Amino acid sequence: MASLRCFLRSGKNAVSAVLRREFHRTPPAAVQVTVRDALNQAMDEELERDERVFLLGEEVAQYDGAYKISRGLWKKYGDKRIIDTPITEMGFAGIAVGAAMAGLRPICEFMTFNFSMQAIDQVINSAAKTYYMSAGLQPIPIVFRGPNGASAGVAAQHSQCFAAWYSHCPGLKVVSPWSAEDAKGLLKSAIRDDNPVVFLENELMYGVPFEMSEEAQSKDFIIPIGKAKIERQGNHVTLVSHSRMVSLCLDAAAVLAKEGIECEVINMRTIRPLDAEAIETSIMKTNHLITVEGGWPQFGVGAEILGRIMEGPAFNYLDAPAVRVTGVDIPMPYAKILEDNSIPQIKDIIFSVKKTLNV
Incomplete structure (x- = not known):
């Protein structure tokens, strides 16, 4: 009997020890993932999940992609799922749109969105308008993705931001991620969407590492299209931006915080649909608005935001005129010193904040 009690006690102690270990276990640490690898993960997971998904574009297969976004995918999925195309954007974009009409879910990579102008008829007239013109009977589940906006030292024909261009067109969804989690969660949502999605990446962000949460590492992780995110809380001024400009805004905010400006x-x-509610809610708290973008000022993303705020309930909460920080209204110069003065810098954001707050 004593030996039985001893056995039961030892078993109870063992169970207690296991429970204590489980209770006190440190949660898995977030890992550092580059935007490049996050995009690769998203495509890999969706290619594996849905056999209708395929990738096509210039050098996406055997070369692993011009920016190595598709690294390893051709070896894993083969020629039928990862397809190298000739240098003809109108041609392969048209093939992708036709494939979407036939029930597949193509990912169409442009080596730069500047080259998507070669395929503008396919993107707008074929992809964006068909779902509507078919009264909802013909979905177009296609993602047009690639680097957008200014890189470094590539001059005017490789530096244009198309966020405003494509956001102007009904029928398209336009996504512009910043972090690795943005890139992964939004690309997975874009691939699963029945609408054509223009997915605007940034070449200078590809190699930037971000902390990726345990949740974001899951194959089920998605971010809904159309929802903005507050990256930093503050109560003095609202800075609204997308893509690489978010980094500059956060850097400027860190400098200004040392001076007591939050x-x-x-x-x-997401640029279209635009989460105006998130911006309005923030303005009602801070009473000031500054938009920051790398694109040109005329008819830009910031212009649309300011127009929405002017027409909406948040206008009455502004204590000063809303301000835009944008790229300069010229084709991008090649010389570095001119290039630096053609796109927003941290000092430009700080200057605009202080001017808006009158400090």
Whole structure:
């Protein structure tokens, strides 16, 4: 009997020890993932999940992609799922749109969105308008993705931001991620969407590492299209931006915080549909608005945001005129010193904040 009690006690102690270990177990640490690898993960997971998904574009297969976004995918999925195309954007974009009409879910990579102008008829007239013109009977589940906006030292024909261009067109969804989690979660949502999605990446962000949460490492992780994210809380001024400009806004906010100015930084993540509610809610708290973008000022993303705020309930909460920080209204110069003065810098954001707050 004593030996039985001893056995039961030892078993109870063992169970207690296991429970204590489980209770006190340190949660898995977030890992550092580059935007490049996050995009690769998203495509890999969706290619594996849905056999209708395939990738096509210039050098996406055997060369692993011009920016190595598709690294390893051709070896894993083969020629039928990862397809190298000739240098003809109108041709392979048209093939992709036709494939989407036939029930597949293509990912169409442009080596740069500047080259998507070669395929503008396919993107707008064929992809964007068909779902509507078919009264909803013909979905177009296609993603057009690739680097957008200014890189470094590539001059005017490789530096244009198309966020405003494509956001102007009904029928398209336009996504512009910043972080690795943005890139992965939004690309997976874009691939699963029945609408054509223009997915605007940034070449200078590809190699930037971000902390990726345990949740984001899951194959089920998605970010809904159309929802902005507050990257930094603040109560003096609202900074609204997308893509690489979010980094500059956060850097500017860190500098201004040392002077007692707290900026609320909003990462738009999606340009169309635009999360105006998130911006309005922030303005009602901070009473000031500054938009920051790398694109040109005329008819730009910031212009649309300011127009929405002017027409909406948040206008009455502004204590000063809303301000835009944008690229300069010229084709991008090649010389580095001119290039630096053609796109927003941290000092430009700080200057605009202080001017808006009159400090």
